[in-house]
Amino acid sequence: MSLRKAYLLIFLVLIVDQISKIYVKTNFILGEEVEIFNWFKIHFIENEGMAWGTQIPGTYGKLFLTLFRLVAVGGIGYWLWDSVERKHSSNYLVVAIALILAGAFGNIIDSVFYGVIFDDSTSQLATLFSNEPYGTYFHGKVVDMFYFPFWHGNLPGWLPIWGGRDFTFFNAIFNVADVAISTGVGILIVFNKKAFHKHE
Numbered sequence: 001m002s003l004r005k006a007y008l009l010i011f012l013v014l015i016v017d018q019i020s021k022i023y024v025k026t027n028f029i030l031g032e033e034v035e036i037f038n039w040f041k042i043h044f045i046e047n048e049g050m051a052w053g054t055q056i057p058g059t060y061g062k063l064f065l066t067l068f069r070l071v072a073v074g075g076i077g078y079w080l081w082d083s084v085e086r087k088h089s090s091n092y093l094v095v096a097i098a099l100i101l102a103g104a105f106g107n108i109i110d111s112v113f114y115g116v117i118f119d120d121s122t123s124q125l126a127t128l129f130s131n132e133p134y135g136t137y138f139h140g141k142v143v144d145m146f147y148f149p150f151w152h153g154n155l156p157g158w159l160p161i162w163g164g165r166d167f168t169f170f171n172a173i174f175n176v177a178d179v180a181i182s183t184g185v186g187i188l189i190v191f192n193k194k195a196f197h198k199h200e
Helices: 003-027 061-085 091-117 176-190
Strands: 033-037 040-047 142-147 151-154 166-169
Touching: 003 040, 003 061, 003 091, 003 142, 003 176, 061 091, 091 142, 091 176
Parallel strands: none
Antiparallel strands: 033 040, 040 142, 151 166
């Protein structure tokens, strides 16, 4: 795959990711939910930290995380360029790297810019390019919305540790960027031999 096609793939993922986030941010109040099917819902939350809501404590935790993401994206971008320039890299590898790069960059846009272009979503619909933004540069919150609670109920009491507890499968809430990253990593795992096979 050429670098041009890889960039096109990244651009398309970013467009879909940002359109979906801006739509949810400007049409949903934080915590609002719309049921599409009983196993698929649009549920608006904002993630202040890393995956699964993990946060780095301290005043500069969020800034450190965002700067780390920027450095990581630079490294992934170089990996993509290097893989394409070598000519003999597998298309599986190039597509996987492009998806990971697009997803990482999509969430970075939220972290870097959303704090200064949106106002708060806690009790109102957010306004794009608000005069009263909720944060500052590098301190924005990542918008998540896809929720697939395939099963919800109480686990059997005989199960060790989790027995009798309220449980939801699958309880992660994520966005298009997360899907791109997961798909890219999945390609590298499932098609490992093809992805890293070098064509002489």
